[in-house]
Amino acid sequence: MSDEERHDTSGDPELTGLAKELDAADPLAFARDRFVVEDDVIYLDGNSLGALPKAVPDRIAQVIEHEWGRLRIRSWFESGWWTAPERVGDRIAPLLGAAPGQVVVGDSTSVNLFKAVVAAARIAQRRDPARDELLVDDSTFPTDGYIAESAARMTGCRLRRVEPGDVPAELGERTALVLVNHADYRTGRLHDLPGITRAAHQAGALAVWDLCHSAGALPVELDRHGVDLAVGCTYKYLNGGPGSPAFLYVRAEHQPQFDSPLPGWHSHVEPFAMKPEYEAADGAVRGRVGTPGILSLLALEAALDAWDGVTVEQVRTKSLALTDFFLRCVTTLLPDGVVESVTPARHEERGSQVSLRCAGARKVMDELISRGVVGDFREPDVLRFGFTPLYTRYADALRAARILAEILA
Numbered sequence: 001m002s003d004e005e006r007h008d009t010s011g012d013p014e015l016t017g018l019a020k021e022l023d024a025a026d027p028l029a030f031a032r033d034r035f036v037v038e039d040d041v042i043y044l045d046g047n048s049l050g051a052l053p054k055a056v057p058d059r060i061a062q063v064i065e066h067e068w069g070r071l072r073i074r075s076w077f078e079s080g081w082w083t084a085p086e087r088v089g090d091r092i093a094p095l096l097g098a099a100p101g102q103v104v105v106g107d108s109t110s111v112n113l114f115k116a117v118v119a120a121a122r123i124a125q126r127r128d129p130a131r132d133e134l135l136v137d138d139s140t141f142p143t144d145g146y147i148a149e150s151a152a153r154m155t156g157c158r159l160r161r162v163e164p165g166d167v168p169a170e171l172g173e174r175t176a177l178v179l180v181n182h183a184d185y186r187t188g189r190l191h192d193l194p195g196i197t198r199a200a201h202q203a204g205a206l207a208v209w210d211l212c213h214s215a216g217a218l219p220v221e222l223d224r225h226g227v228d229l230a231v232g233c234t235y236k237y238l239n240g241g242p243g244s245p246a247f248l249y250v251r252a253e254h255q256p257q258f259d260s261p262l263p264g265w266h267s268h269v270e271p272f273a274m275k276p277e278y279e280a281a282d283g284a285v286r287g288r289v290g291t292p293g294i295l296s297l298l299a300l301e302a303a304l305d306a307w308d309g310v311t312v313e314q315v316r317t318k319s320l321a322l323t324d325f326f327l328r329c330v331t332t333l334l335p336d337g338v339v340e341s342v343t344p345a346r347h348e349e350r351g352s353q354v355s356l357r358c359a360g361a362r363k364v365m366d367e368l369i370s371r372g373v374v375g376d377f378r379e380p381d382v383l384r385f386g387f388t389p390l391y392t393r394y395a396d397a398l399r400a401a402r403i404l405a406e407i408l409a
C-alpha cells in the first residue's frame, strides 16, 4: 500500500486513484525535478512568487564569482550584460506569442506600466489630439490603477474605470487606450484579450494588457491578436525570483512612435557617446531606462531553462486539468455551501488559479499554511490557490483539498 493510500482517510479512493492516473500520464511530470520543491509542502502560491528553479543558484554563483568577481567591468560586453534585456526578452517572447525584437526586460511591472500607458496615450493623441480618456479595468490589481491615474494627469486625460466585460460598449471617439489585466488576480477570471483588443481598435484606441497572471500560464498570442503594448512580471509563472525584472512588449509597428516618458541613457541610440541631446534607439531597446539589476536579470535567464522542451500550450492543458481536478476534489470532499468558487467554470474564462470565497478566509489560510498547504488570502474573503503546471502534481491538488476539508469540517 502506498503512503497516499494509507493516508486516504477521505473515504474517497476514487479521487486518489484518479490523481495517481493523471500524474502517471502527465507529459510535464519531468519538469518538477527542475525546481526546488519539497514533497511535504504543497506550494500553491506560484501565482505570487514562483518556486526556485534548480538551475539558478549555480548560474548566479558563476556570475558573481567569474563575471562580477574576475571580469568586473569587462562583463558588460564580454559576458553579454549590456544586451541581456533584449536577449532575455527574446527568450520570453515565444511564451507570449511575440516575434523577436518586441520584448525587453527590466524595471518593475509598475514602471513598465507607466511607460506603456503614457507612450500609448501619446501615440493615440498624435493620431487624434481629441483622445483624452483612458479606460481602466475596475477590478485591476491596484498598482495599474494608481499608475494609470498619474499617467492620465501627465497626458491631459481623464481616467474612467469600467468592468472589463463592458469595455467594448464604453469605448468612444475620445478613448485613447484601454488597460486591462488579462487574468484577475483575485478571482482568476480570464478576460477576453482578443475581443477587447479588437473592439479597442475598431474604436480607434490602443489596447494595453497587464499579463502578470497569464505570462507563463497560458498562450497569450500578442502578435496574432494585435495587442499594442503589454507588460508583465516574471516572478510568478516565469519563476524569475523575488523582484525579478518585468517585461515590456511594444508591437513592432508602434516602436518608431514609442515616446518613452522615462528616456534613460540605456534607451539612447548611442549611450556611450554620452550626448546631452536625447535620441531614442530603434526597436525594443527604446523601452529601457537605466542600468538594469544584472543579478536578477541573469537569475531570470537561468530560470527560463525550466521551459526547455515545454510549450505554453502544454502548460495550459495541464493548468486547466489541474484546476478542474482541484474543483472536483473541493466539491466532493467539502461539506455543501462552505465555500463558493469565484473562479469561472468555463475554461475560456479561467486563468491558472482557483479562488474560493469562505467565511473566516484569513484564519482558514493561516491554518492551511500551518498544515503545509501554501496558498494566499486576498481581501475580503478569498482563499487563492495558484496552480503552476511545471511543478504541481494532481496528488498535490487532492491533498490540498483534503486538508481544506479537514479544516472546514
Ligand SMILES: Cc1ncc(COP(=O)(O)O)c(C=O)c1O
Residues within 6 Å of the ligand: 108, 109, 110, 111, 141, 143, 144, 181, 185, 210, 212, 213, 233, 246
Ligand atoms: C496584475 C498585477 N500587476 C502588477 C503587479 C505588481 O507589480 P510590481 O511588480 O511592480 O510590484 C502584480 C503583483 O504584484 C499584479 O498581480
Ligand SMILES: Nc1c(O)cccc1C(=O)C[C@H](N)C(=O)O
Residues within 6 Å of the ligand: 047, 048, 049, 141, 185, 186, 212
Ligand atoms: N509582487 C508581490 C510583492 O512584491 C510582495 C508580495 C506579493 C506580491 C505579489 O505578487 C502579489 C500578487 N501580484 C497578487 O496577485 O496578489
